[in-house]
Amino acid sequence: xxxxxxxxxxxxxxxxxxxxxxxxxxxxxxxxxxxxxxxxxxxxxxxxxxxxxxxxxxxxxxxxxxxxxxxxxxxxxxxxxxxxxxxxxxxxxxxxxxxxxxxxxxxxxxxxxxxxxxxxxxxxxxxxxxxxxxxxxxxxxxxxxxxxxxxxxxxxxxxxxxxxxxxxxxxxxxxxxxxxxxxxxxxxxxxxxxxxxxxxxxxxxxxxxxxxxxxxxxxxxxxxxxxxxxxxxxxxxxxxxxxxxxxxxxxxxxxxxxxxxxxxxxxxxxxxxxxxxxxxxxxxxxxxxxxxxxxxxxxxxxxxxxxxxxxxxxxxxxxxxxxxxxxxxxxxxxxxxxxxxxxxxxxxxxxxxxxxxxxxxxxxxxxxxxxxxxxxxxxxxxxxxxx
Numbered sequence: 001x002x003x004x005x006x007x008x009x010x011x012x013x014x015x016x017x018x019x020x021x022x023x024x025x026x027x028x029x030x031x032x033x034x035x036x037x038x039x040x041x042x043x044x045x046x047x048x049x050x051x052x053x054x055x056x057x058x059x060x061x062x063x064x065x066x067x068x069x070x071x072x073x074x075x076x077x078x079x080x081x082x083x084x085x086x087x088x089x090x091x092x093x094x095x096x097x098x099x100x101x102x103x104x105x106x107x108x109x110x111x112x113x114x115x116x117x118x119x120x121x122x123x124x125x126x127x128x129x130x131x132x133x134x135x136x137x138x139x140x141x142x143x144x145x146x147x148x149x150x151x152x153x154x155x156x157x158x159x160x161x162x163x164x165x166x167x168x169x170x171x172x173x174x175x176x177x178x179x180x181x182x183x184x185x186x187x188x189x190x191x192x193x194x195x196x197x198x199x200x201x202x203x204x205x206x207x208x209x210x211x212x213x214x215x216x217x218x219x220x221x222x223x224x225x226x227x228x229x230x231x232x233x234x235x236x237x238x239x240x241x242x243x244x245x246x247x248x249x250x251x252x253x254x255x256x257x258x259x260x261x262x263x264x265x266x267x268x269x270x271x272x273x274x275x276x277x278x279x280x281x282x283x284x285x286x287x288x289x290x291x292x293x294x295x296x297x298x299x300x301x302x303x304x305x306x307x308x309x310x311x312x313x314x315x316x317x318x319x320x321x322x323x324x325x326x327x328x329x330x331x332x333x334x335x336x337x338x339x340x341x342x343x344x345x346x347x348x349x350x351x352x353x354x355x356x357x358x359x360x361x362x363x364x365x366x367x368x369x370x371x372x373x374x375x376x377x378x379x380x381x382x383x384x385x386x387x
Contacts, residue, residue, distance in 0.1 A: 002129040007164030008102045013137020014157040017247040020229045029085045035347030040089045042344035044096030066168040068098040073161025080151040131255040138248035145241045201331045206322040210315035213274045216373025218342025223366035226347045231359040236294045250305035257309030277311040278374040285367035289360040
């Protein structure tokens with residue numbers, strides 16, 4: 001499972017720094033199409049996560065995991081073979097669905113196949129491999145671009161996916177052995193109607209707080225993912241490999257804070273961390289638009305990565321603490337939908353701003369939207385204290 005997690009994250013993070021540059025500079029597509037292609041991926045992924053929240057494991061799950069990995073890995077190799085933005089959008093949509101399946105199914109299986117005594121340690125190792133994947137992607141991109149160019153770098157994303165295909169194949173072959181170790185599938189629990197389960201999760205104030213914080217941040221990150229590479233190249237004169245290095249700094253910061261989040265939550269309460277992290281990301285997004293120095297831009301960009309390393313796991317912790325175990329899989333699927341919803345919506349709502357006012361204003365708009373999220377978290381926190 002660790003190799004699966006590493007593989008799909010590494011492949012995705014190879015693509016992240018250069019996709020906008022490829023669409024704008026190589027395909028010569030307008031800025032609004034950059035946002036559309038990105039949105040298609042995350043909207044597809046969000047819909048897939050909703051479907052995937054309705055199950056937890058089984059032979060069919062592992063078989064589909066292998067098929068999804070093959071599709072996921074083939075898609076990046078198709079990017080350089082087309083110069084049609086519509087075709088690229090279709091490919092990204094298909095890849096988004098497979099991405100969601102891999103991410104959600106592997107997280108579920110990682111928890112289910114580990115002994116309950118070793119689960120915390122095992123899931124911790126799994127998430128550490130995800131962090132290594134985050135670092136591996138932009139590191140590959142940084143060294144690939146000078147030698148092979150932007151277009152050919154997508155083939156390295158496909159190669160990174162091959163590791164996951166192999167791991168999923170081994171997992172599929174060892175299904176019977178793995179099934180004996182499952183901790184949740186074999187336990188009979190009282191069935192709850194799906195409608196009641198969804199309503200109970202949505203009405204849980206702590207889930208709502210975590211979801212709003214997650215959605216708010218990834219609206220902001222969705223704008224950064226699409227427009228920051230173009231802004232760095234056009235306004236700050238960064239080369240393609242420097243853009244990739246900025247993403248590497250971002251993910252280094254994410255990894256460092258994620259590895260230390262256990263110590264951080266011992267000093268600051270989780271609900272306060274959620275509020276402070278969301279508020280800080282708002283200020284940092286404003287700073288991206290304000291500062292014109294390349295070094296400052298890179299530093300602020302990395303600080304946003306550090307915030308991401310705290311916000312997402314803290315929200316997951318709150319859900320684990322406040323949601324009934326029988327609803328946990330669906331709750332986490334809905335929570336993770338906030339990642340894709342934010343990144344899917346953000347480029348669409350800021351495309352017009354980018355065209356009419358410039359790329360810097362998209363950072364400001366994303367900050368304003370996330371500020372409303374921070375206010376909502378503050379109000380809900382006060383309401384929780386009173387009740």
